[in-house]
Amino acid sequence: MRAVMPKPILYDYHRSSACYRVRIALNLKGVDYQPVPVNLLDGEQKAEEYRARNPQGFVPTLEADGERLTQSLAIIDWLEARHPEPALFPAEAGARSHVLAMALAVACDIHPLNNLRVLKYLSGPLAQPQEARDSWYRHWVAEGLAALEAMAAPRAGRFLFGDAPTLADVCLVPQMFNARRFDVPLDSFPTLARADAEANQLEAFAAAHPDRVAPVPANG
Numbered sequence: 001m002r003a004v005m006p007k008p009i010l011y012d013y014h015r016s017s018a019c020y021r022v023r024i025a026l027n028l029k030g031v032d033y034q035p036v037p038v039n040l041l042d043g044e045q046k047a048e049e050y051r052a053r054n055p056q057g058f059v060p061t062l063e064a065d066g067e068r069l070t071q072s073l074a075i076i077d078w079l080e081a082r083h084p085e086p087a088l089f090p091a092e093a094g095a096r097s098h099v100l101a102m103a104l105a106v107a108c109d110i111h112p113l114n115n116l117r118v119l120k121y122l123s124g125p126l127a128q129p130q131e132a133r134d135s136w137y138r139h140w141v142a143e144g145l146a147a148l149e150a151m152a153a154p155r156a157g158r159f160l161f162g163d164a165p166t167l168a169d170v171c172l173v174p175q176m177f178n179a180r181r182f183d184v185p186l187d188s189f190p191t192l193a194r195a196d197a198e199a200n201q202l203e204a205f206a207a208a209h210p211d212r213v214a215p216v217p218a219n220g
């Protein structure tokens, strides 16, 4: 008799863009998973029990095939190795590097400046008013997306690279969702807007949307 592998468990927060990336990748790969909500607003990510899973105190964490995986791009890299189809990277080395560069522009250069702990530090210990916090957020997103638009435009197709979704789109869509939440004007980014709209037509992306995975709490 064949052993039945348990479903992967995703420690998830609906509005976390790092989790949103992993949900999209799981859906694109057709991997069924069990979400376990971690409420960031209640600080559950900092609890000792959760930190035993993820010493950084971040979501996402994925438990799958006896592995405990952290860092969204490392999780997606594992998924790519474990479930190669559909590929999230083009095969040619230069194109692959270009796609990775676009993904990293979001994941390493935009997102870390604007995640919850940074915003909380601005309004807490640094005593910055809400306007300063919002201005910080919008500044780094607008600057980062302008750079991404310039990177993407020459080689984009329906998606950020070519006509199939890649890791770059997996990172783009949650960042665009967050930008809209914080009223960042997006009119100057036509390539990004087009790829975002194309991706959201796909069920793998649509099903990962925060409003589809959990009810939005009033103060979330």
Ligand SMILES: N[C@@H](CCC(=O)N[C@@H](CS)C(=O)NCC(=O)O)C(=O)O
Binding pocket: 015, 016, 017, 018, 019, 040, 045, 057, 058, 059, 060, 070, 071, 072, 073, 107, 115, 116, 117, 118
């Ligand atoms: N580089 C990490 C970033 C993870 C991250 O920043 N997660 C955020 C949610 S998007 C988080 O858990 N924040 C908790 C906090 O700031 O206290 C990844 O890609 O997984």
